[in-house]
Amino acid sequence: MDSGQQNGSNISRMIWTIGTPIVFFVGIVGNIITIIVLTKNRQKRSSTTVYLTVLAVTDLLVMTISLPRWWMIYTFGVDIRHLSNGMCKLHWFMTYFDSALSVSILVAVTIERIISTVKPYQMKKLCTVASAATISSIIIVVMLLLHSHVLYGFSLFHTEISITNNNNNSSNGTNATDMTANLTENTSFTETNQRNCNISGVNEISNCSRQAALNSTVLNEDKEFRTQLVKICWLQNSGYVKFYNSSFQIVTILLLNIIPECVFLIGGIIIVRKLMTARRRVASNQLEPNGNQHNYQADSNSRQITLTLLLVNIVFVICTMPVLIFLVKRSDWVDEKKGMTETQEIIWAIFNLMFYTNHAVNFILYFLSGKKFRKQVIAVFRCRNQSSENFVTRTRVTSVL
Structure with missing residues (x-):
């Protein structure tokens, strides 16, 4: 192995050994705080908070199950999948299941935001806490069944x-x-x-x-x-090799990338257009004379939630697209007998950490873009009673974002 390859090996090892603990720490702390904030006040729970709580729990599973494997490999020379045949099967299953569940929940909450933007006055009937819990449960069962063959x-x-x-x-x-x-x-x-x-x-x-x-x-x-x-x-x-390399790979690419990105793109266009129209109406005083501060406040809160989720969707595409391209083209780039070159190992490490970063930074995105969420986080750290806080407004769209 020449000097250039040796440097490549050291670089990829450094990316895994240094980058993984950083992403892990940010993801664990951020998702735990998100769960605490979203579940603290049951009276103010909405369909959106149900979805985002499930998303945070799923991202927490990704952080604790999938991410540490490569750090253990490069730090201690131990692969958790090699501990037993059962661990081999279970870890592969959880890796696929967690990723699919996370993106499916994100798609569900994006569709809900589209409904709230296009049909704001029907949202209270269509998007309830009960419906969000039911849809989340259905998604979990479907993802379990869809990936159960991995255990075999x-x-x-x-x-x-x-x-x-x-x-x-x-x-x-x-x-x-x-x-x-x-x-x-x-x-x-x-x-x-x-x-x-x-x-x-x-x-x-x-x-x-x-x-x-x-x-x-x-x-x-x-x-x-x-x-x-x-x-x-x-x-x-x-x-199983034939099934895995054909049907399952197609389903995985559709489920994890193509369908979500189409939903995010189309939904983003619809949402942005509706928000721009609403802003022009406000600017030209075309709102109803009686359409009081209560309605305006609710619309403003709904727009804030929607913009936050659009930001989450954009980060998802940026973080997951590179690893998708790498995996789709890996048969052309990677030698089947020799495995990856040192340069490919560096690219693989970077793209993987970008993928896991997507599961770690939602808390940061909520915190930066959501005024109410920031105040809720501050209240949690100050150990204050949420019901006494002035920032908890009584709007039709109840959320902490």
Whole structure:
């Protein structure tokens, strides 16, 4: 491995080891505070706060389940998916489920905002706390069923990989755990490239352990060719490989990216146009003479919530689009046998942290764009009774944003 590749390896490792704790801390603290603020006053709960509470809980799961894996790999050389066959299946399932649930809830609350903008006077009947709870429950059940096949399709097994090291630079900072994580995340294995030694049973584990001790090493001039038996948490058979690489990938791309981004784009256009029209009406005094401060205050509050969610949607697109493009084109960019190059590892690390950042920064977006939310956060830290605060207004659109 040349010096440029060595630097690349160090850079990608630094991105994971330094960037992950920062995103993790921001995501954990932010989502916990969001949940506290949104659930503190049950009397002022709205359909929007129900959706955003579910979103915050889901983002919290992403922070605690999916994000730490890569930090553990690059810091301790431990892959949580390799702890057991059950953990392999469960972690893959939760990774897909959490991400799909998060974006689905965001789509639901965006649609609600579209309804509130287009049909503001019907919103109280159409968008209730009960309907939001029901829709959220339905989304959770659908996402569980849609991704349940992952519990069957993934399995922990041993496979033989070839490692080539220069004798002059054998310490290149890359270990087998890094390589296998690289391969399983970014290449598609075929059964002809695997020496499968499934470890779902106790006897098979001992057999694999004995086989792993017999790794072969062949020297050739200045290079050392070594085969090593390592753990892989990946697709367990050729039938599931075909399903995973075709139907499931299409569904995933549609569910996580194409459909949400279309909803955000179309909804954003509709909402912005309606808000601009409403602003022109206010500026030209075309509101009803009796249409008093109460109605104006409610409309203003609704616009504030809508603008906040538009900001959340924009950040979602910015943070998730790069990793989508990388994954869609990975078969063209990534060598199936060798895995990612060092440059690709750097890009992969950056794009992944951008993806996880999307699940960590909603609190910051709420805080910066929502005046009432800021006051609620301050009240939480000051341990004051929310009911005594002057900023809790009695409007038809009840929310803390």
